[in-house]
Amino acid sequence: MEPCARWQPEVSVLGEHVGEAHRGYGHARARMGAAVTRHVTIRCSSSAALADEEFTNRGKHSDCQFHLAWWRCCNRSLSAVSAGFGRVTVRRLDQVLGAAKLKTLLARDQPGLFAAIGELDWYSGSHRQWIDDLDIRACGRVLEVGCATGTLTSYLADTGYRVTGVDRSDDMIRRGRSDHPELDLSVGDAMMLPYEDDAFDAVIAASVVNVVDDAGAVLTEMHRVCAPGGTVSMLVPSASFTNEDFDTLLEKLGLTGFSQAALTKWHGSAPKMGRSQIETLFRSAELELADTHSYLDGMAIAATASARPD
Ligand SMILES: C[S@@+](CC[C@H](N)C(=O)[O-])C[C@H]1O[C@@H](n2cnc3c(N)ncnc32)[C@H](O)[C@@H]1O
Numbered sequence: 145m146e147p148c149a150r151w152q153p154e155v156s157v158l159g160e161h162v163g164e165a166h167r168g169y170g171h172a173r174a175r176m177g178a179a180v181t182r183h184v185t186i187r188c189s190s191s192a193a194l195a196d197e198e199f200t201n202r203g204k205h206s207d208c209q210f211h212l213a214w215w216r217c218c219n220r221s222l223s224a225v226s227a228g229f230g231r232v233t234v235r236r237l238d239q240v241l242g243a244a245k246l247k248t249l250l251a252r253d254q255p256g257l258f259a260a261i262g263e264l265d266w267y268s269g270s271h272r273q274w275i276d277d278l279d280i281r282a283c284g285r286v287l288e289v290g291c292a293t294g295t296l297t298s299y300l301a302d303t304g305y306r307v308t309g310v311d312r313s314d315d316m317i318r319r320g321r322s323d324h325p326e327l328d329l330s331v332g333d334a335m336m337l338p339y340e341d342d343a344f345d346a347v348i349a350a351s352v353v354n355v356v357d358d359a360g361a362v363l364t365e366m367h368r369v370c371a372p373g374g375t376v377s378m379l380v381p382s383a384s385f386t387n388e389d390f391d392t393l394l395e396k397l398g399l400t401g402f403s404q405a406a407l408t409k410w411h412g413s414a415p416k417m418g419r420s421q422i423e424t425l426f427r428s429a430e431l432e433l434a435d436t437h438s439y440l441d442g443m444a445i446a447a448t449a450s451a452r453p454d
Contacts, residue, residue, distance in 0.1 A: 287344040298324050363429035432450070
């Protein structure tokens with residue numbers, strides 16, 4: 145098995161003991177065979193590790209570094225390799241590989257990224273709770289703006305709503321149609337929604353209003369296509385959620401790997417909105433803010449209004 149030429153990033157994991165390097169390498173070799181271990185380089189600083197020529201002395205520090213340069217190309221289960229490492233190292237390996245997966249998807253496969261994030265418990269759980277809290281009228285027509293690959297759209301359909309998803313990205317919609325052929329998903333711009341006035345009973349958007357060029361235009365459009373008395377709601381990362389809050393949440397959820405990397409990225413990179421900003425935004429769209437609700441211990445905030453009567 146040859147390494148994939150396009151897969152360059154090197155994954156490094158710091159282990160605490162030289163013994164772990166030996167044990168881990170031995171297990172990896174036993175489980176995965178030469179085809180894999182040929183490409184696994186374990187470097188560590190201790191002379192005790194130099195017995196094997198594939199261990200390279202790194203000199204100064206006392207940790208070990210495991211370099212699994214092309215793990216993604218391996219057809220066999222990565223967990224078979226990681227199972228051979230010490231407990232601490234396995235956890236770190238999991239974290240590093242989680243971060244590497246996130247980085248790769250971000251750079252090369254954004255639809256794949258959103259499909260994967262949509263499967264995570266903390267993400268899908270908070271989004272589903274938001275939908276359930278909205279109490280949209282039974283069997284109502286719902287538009288999800290910025291639906292990406294349709295994960296939440298699919299939940300809305302399963303819940304019994306007549307649902308339509310729209311997203312500006314061709315790639316997202318193509319992946320969404322492939323994953324959920326039963327859904328009505330279309331390419332369209334949230335700032336110029338391709339629907340008639342009053343066409344839906346609820347119009348929702350998760351993590352969209354905070355990333356668009358003109359949030360006021362998007363909310364105004366969401367209002368326009370919502371029938372009088374219907375529900376307009378958006379969920380965005382909250383500006384009042386601090387780094388300390390994040391640490392507490394992370395510990396409480398006990399996440400590892402990709403799930404942890406995704407939550408960390410969402411906290412660190414997604415544009416956030418504060419309450420006063422949201423109030424101003426709703427006013428600009430002639431919506432009266434009726435309710436705000438926090439999810440993920442305050443990490444996300446949902447803001448909801450009733451569409452005005454004609
Ligand atoms: C951060 S993602 C959120 C996706 C999904 N709602 C979720 O919660 O996982 C933002 C989504 O909004 C879409 N988007 C951004 N600007 C848009 C626009 N002007 N009109 C429609 N969709 C847009 C992007 O293509 C992307 O799928």
